[in-house]
Amino acid sequence: MTIIGSVAILAIPPIQISGFLRLDPAHTRQVVRILKDVRIPNPEAVVKMYPHELSGGMRQRVMIAMMMACEPKLLIADEPTTALDVTIQAQILGLMKDLRDREGTAIMMITHDLGVIAETCDAVSVMYAGSVVETGSLEQVLGSPRMPYTIGLLHSIPRIKEEGEVRTDLPIIPGQVPDPNTVFDGCRFHPRCPFADDLCRSTPPPMEEVSEGHFASCHHTELTVDLEAAQLAFSAKQFLQSEVSVQ
Amino acid sequence: MTIQSPEPNDSRAASGDEPLITISNARKWFPIKTGMFSPVEAHVRAVDGVDMKIHRGETVGIVGESGCGKTTLGRLVMGLIPMTEGTIAFEGEDIRDINQKELRRRLQIVFQDPGGSMNPRMSVRSIIGEPLIINGLADGAKLTKKVAELLSVVGLKPNHMNRFPHEFSGGQKQRIALARALSLDPDFILLDEPTSALDVSVQAQVLNLLDSIQKERGLTFIFITHSLNVVNHISDRVGVMYLGKIVEISETDELFANPAHPYTHALLSAIPQPSVDAEKTERIVLSGDVPSPANPPNGCSFHTRCPIAVKGKCDVDEPELQSVNGGHKVACHFPVEAGGSLPIHTE
Numbered sequence: 001m002t003i004i005g006s007v008a009i010l011a012i013p014p015i016q017i018s019g020f021l022r023l024d025p026a027h028t029r030q031v032v033r034i035l036k037d038v039r040i041p042n043p044e045a046v047v048k049m050y051p052h053e054l055s056g057g058m059r060q061r062v063m064i065a066m067m068m069a070c071e072p073k074l075l076i077a078d079e080p081t082t083a084l085d086v087t088i089q090a091q092i093l094g095l096m097k098d099l100r101d102r103e104g105t106a107i108m109m110i111t112h113d114l115g116v117i118a119e120t121c122d123a124v125s126v127m128y129a130g131s132v133v134e135t136g137s138l139e140q141v142l143g144s145p146r147m148p149y150t151i152g153l154l155h156s157i158p159r160i161k162e163e164g165e166v167r168t169d170l171p172i173i174p175g176q177v178p179d180p181n182t183v184f185d186g187c188r189f190h191p192r193c194p195f196a197d198d199l200c201r202s203t204p205p206p207m208e209e210v211s212e213g214h215f216a217s218c219h220h221t222e223l224t225v226d227l228e229a230a231q232l233a234f235s236a237k238q239f240l241q242s243e244v245s246v247q
Numbered sequence: 248m249t250i251q252s253p254e255p256n257d258s259r260a261a262s263g264d265e266p267l268i269t270i271s272n273a274r275k276w277f278p279i280k281t282g283m284f285s286p287v288e289a290h291v292r293a294v295d296g297v298d299m300k301i302h303r304g305e306t307v308g309i310v311g312e313s314g315c316g317k318t319t320l321g322r323l324v325m326g327l328i329p330m331t332e333g334t335i336a337f338e339g340e341d342i343r344d345i346n347q348k349e350l351r352r353r354l355q356i357v358f359q360d361p362g363g364s365m366n367p368r369m370s371v372r373s374i375i376g377e378p379l380i381i382n383g384l385a386d387g388a389k390l391t392k393k394v395a396e397l398l399s400v401v402g403l404k405p406n407h408m409n410r411f412p413h414e415f416s417g418g419q420k421q422r423i424a425l426a427r428a429l430s431l432d433p434d435f436i437l438l439d440e441p442t443s444a445l446d447v448s449v450q451a452q453v454l455n456l457l458d459s460i461q462k463e464r465g466l467t468f469i470f471i472t473h474s475l476n477v478v479n480h481i482s483d484r485v486g487v488m489y490l491g492k493i494v495e496i497s498e499t500d501e502l503f504a505n506p507a508h509p510y511t512h513a514l515l516s517a518i519p520q521p522s523v524d525a526e527k528t529e530r531i532v533l534s535g536d537v538p539s540p541a542n543p544p545n546g547c548s549f550h551t552r553c554p555i556a557v558k559g560k561c562d563v564d565e566p567e568l569q570s571v572n573g574g575h576k577v578a579c580h581f582p583v584e585a586g587g588s589l590p591i592h593t594e
Contacts, residue, residue, distance in 0.1 A: 041535070055536045056313060085312030085473055086517040087533045093519075094532060112447060115519030143523045156451035157521055158480035163504040167480065169455045173448040176416045 038065045038095055057088035061095065068099055075099075078110045093120055114157060118142055126150045129178050129188040135207075136214030146216040146224045148193045148234075149173070155231050171235050187219065194233040195220045265339060266300035267435060267467050268324060273297045273333040275319050279541060291541045293319040295491035296333075298568065303434075306461065306468040308482030308499070310475060310514070312537060316491040317471045321437045324469065325354055337435075352382060355428035359440035361420035365412045371398075371423055372408040378430045397426040402456060418449035422456065429460070435467045442477060454481055475518050479503055484574075487511050490540055490548040493568060497575035507571050507582035509553050512589045531589055547580065554589055555581055 028047065035043035038061045051059055060080060067075055077096065081089040097120060100107055109121055117124055118138065125135040126147065134147040145151045152173035161167070175192040178184075187205050190196040199219050207215045216224075224230045274297075276290035293316045301307050309317050322328045324335055326342045335342050342350060358364040365374055375394045379385045385393050395405035401422040412420055421441060428436050438457070442450040458481065461468060472478050478485055479499060486496040487508065495508040506512045516530040533552045538544050544551050550561040560580055568578045572585070583589060 055539075057536050085514075086475065086519075087513050088312065088536070089519075090517040090530060090532050091534075113519070114447070114521030118521050118523060119519040139523050142521065153448055154521065156448045158451070158454065158476040159520075160476060160479045160503060160518070161500070163500050165500075167458070169458065170451040170480065172451040172455060174452075176418060176449065177446060 034065050034069050035062070037068065037099075038062075039091075040065070056084055057091065060084065060088075060092055064092070064095060064099070068103070068105070071103065072105060074106045074108060076108045076110070079112070080109070081116060082111070082113070089116070096120065114142070114154065126153070129182075129184075130180065131188065131217070133189065133217045134215065136211075140211065140214040144227060146210045146214070146221050147189075147218050148195055148220075148224060148230065149189045150216075151224060151227065151230050152192075152234050155234065171231065173234065187217075194236065195223050195230075264302070267303045267338060268299075268301040269334075269336040269339070270297055270299040270301075270320075270324065271334050271336070273320070273323050273335060274331045275316075275323055275328065276331045289541050292491050292543060293540060294323060295540075295543070297491075297493050299486065299493065299496070301435075301467060301469065303467055304461075304465050305483045306470055306481055308470045308472065308478035308485040309488060310472060310478050310485060311488030312473060314537065314540065315488045316540070317473075317488055318439055319491075320488070321356070321439050321469060321471050325356055325437055326350055327356075348382070352378075352431045353434045354437070355431065355433040355435070356437045356439065357421070357424050357428050357441045359443055361417060361424045361444070362412060364424055365420065367412055369411070370408065371410055371412070374412070374423060375408070375427045375430055378427065382431060384431070393430070394426075397430055398423075400429065400460065401426045402452075416449075417445050418453060421445065421453055425453075425456070425460070429464075432464075433466070435469075438468055438470045440472055441470075443472070443474070450477070457481065475514060487514070490538065490543055492548060492578065494549065494579070495575075495577045496568070497572075501572070501575050505572075505575075505585040507575065507577040507584075508549075508579050509555055509583065509589055510549050512583060547578075557581065 031047055032043045035046060040046050040058060040061055046054070046058075051062070054062065075096075080096070081092050084092065093116065096107060099105060107120070109117065111117060121138055123135070123137050124141040125132045126141065126149065127133065128149050134141055134145065134150045141150065142154065145154060152171070155171045156173060158170055173192050178188065178191070184204070186199070186201045186203055187193070187196070190200040193200065203219070205217045205219045207217050208221055210216050210221050218224070273294055274292070275294040276292050278287040279289045279291060280287055295316070297320060299307075309320065311317050319328070323330055326335070326347075337345060337350070337354070369377075372391065372394050375397055376385070376390045379390055379393060391408070394408050398405055398407055403419065403422055403426070407415075412423070415423065425441075441457075442453050445453060454477065457468070460466065470478065470481055482499050484496065485499050485502050486493045487502075487510065488494070489510050495502065495506070495511050502511065503515065506515055513531045513533045517532070531554065533554075535552050538548065538551055544562065546560075546562040546564055547553070547556070547566050550556040553561065556562065557580070564580065566578045566580045568576045570576050571582050
């Protein structure tokens with residue numbers, strides 16, 4: 001299907017879809033306008049192209065155009081920039097933020113790239129093995145994480161070194177994400193957690209409000225108030241050498 | 248476009264600083280045809296004139312966006328696809344003249360998708376052991392012992408060898424792929440986006456493992472990735488590719504502190520950092536898309552998106568890779584000075 005077909009099928013009222021192959025000029029103009037909104041260069045030519053003729057960034061912009069054509073209340077973006085390089089990623093994220101501010105669309109950004117989250121989001125929920133383990137505002141979750149998984153995850157991202165800084169081992173979370181079939185009695189993160197005790201192994205932790213609007217699912221949130229100490233707990237020798245390393 | 252003659256091999260005598268791999272003016276053009284018998288209409292210039300030296304024991308990172316030719320360059324180095332032009336020498340000898348079995352033993356590769364690079368019907372013992380059998384290095388009990396050793400090197404347990412690939416997680420599969428690459432005790436391993444398919448916490452484990460194995464065995468790595476954070480962490484030197492060419496190459500610290508090419512500047516400023524307190528520096532957003540490698544622009548291939556391109560120069564003359572500061576080389580007519588910045592380009 002050409003771009004005009006793809007976009008038009010969402011952009012025009014459903015009753016007229018059956019005739020979209022014989023689109024009248026008004027519809028073409030409407031599609032061109034939508035493509036212009038997402039800053040596609042030369043939209044008059046692009047409407048007649050097929051997806052394989054476009055680059056990855058252009059295709060992603062057409063996808064956004066298709067979604068925005070319906071003027072949705074909520075846009076769910078599932079790893080929207082994973083396949084793109086950082087310069088194109090910056091363009092696409094800028095575009096999504098523009099559309100959000102202009103149309104008031106809510107965006108749910110699903111991604112594993114915490115940089116993208118820091119760039120675009122207001123609130124964050126961290127998921128682990130099927131459940132949300134921490135949720136709060138961007139500043140709360142990325143700035144003062146309280147669930148040990150979030151702490152380990154943020155700590156294990158390679159950062160750009162200062163000039164002259166020596167390369168050291170990256171901090172890690174030992175072990176692997178559990179198989180989705182595993183049945184847990186207690187906290188799902190306990191096999192990889194440095195703070196795990198008998199309570200964690202037997203009882204699933206409740207969502208605890210650690211500060212206003214900031215929830216963490218952990219029995220031991222009192223141990224994670226001090227972020228640096230909690231990060232150190234992950235790299236402690238006796239913890240890394242315990243049974244978790246490789247199942 | 249200028250064609251440089253391959254550099255003379257006189258440095259071969261001095262074995263101390265002889266590069267392990269020397270790439271001279273490597274080109275790979277893929278023909279575009281519309282039908283099986285139709286004439287070639289154009290070429291996709293996937294790799295278009297790359298010169299590079301890789302020394303023993305170092306990790307060279309190659310960054311660039313999808314489609315810029317990183318993987319094709321890697322395949323050329325491995326001798327997996329024939330070159331259109333240029334030479335690649337391994338220890339001073341053209342890889343096309345080296346016995347293929349010998350070459351395969353000394354150069355190994357780890358692919359991006361660990362699951363896709365393994366036969367699902369083979370046990371881990373067969374996967375890791377196959378290279379050893381093919382080269383007649385081990386069989387029977389000796390093979391089992393060798394595979395067990397390799398598994399423990401990559402942090403897995405010997406009893407994993409009777410399992411099949413689907414029983415492992417992505418990170419564990421990548422460890423198996425690495426064990427397979429190590430089985431023949433190679434000099435060089437090409438790592439083609441080895442952590443892109445992995446979770447961040449597992450990525451850190453694999454990066455640490457690579458680092459420690461390199462130190463133990465004195466291996467040489469080319470690390471292909473599009474993640475600048477990863478390349479900053481793992482590499483000694485970094486080459487930035489754009490449209491089939493190396494546009495800048497330097498020691499990692501120098502490149503990140505004093506990028507000279509406008510494209511590198513834009514790349515570095517566009518990395519989203521996962522922290523809330525980092526002051527939001529004004530980023531250089533490049534307008535437009537990467538031109539098609541089938542029809543690259545005249546002159547500098549970056550001039551269509553470059554905020555400091557000069558008409559009449561950048562769109563006519565192709566810049567050559569030249570040194571700005573020792574080993575720091577850049578292909579730009581107007582390299583950004585150390586500590587300098589680019590004018591913010593707005594669309």
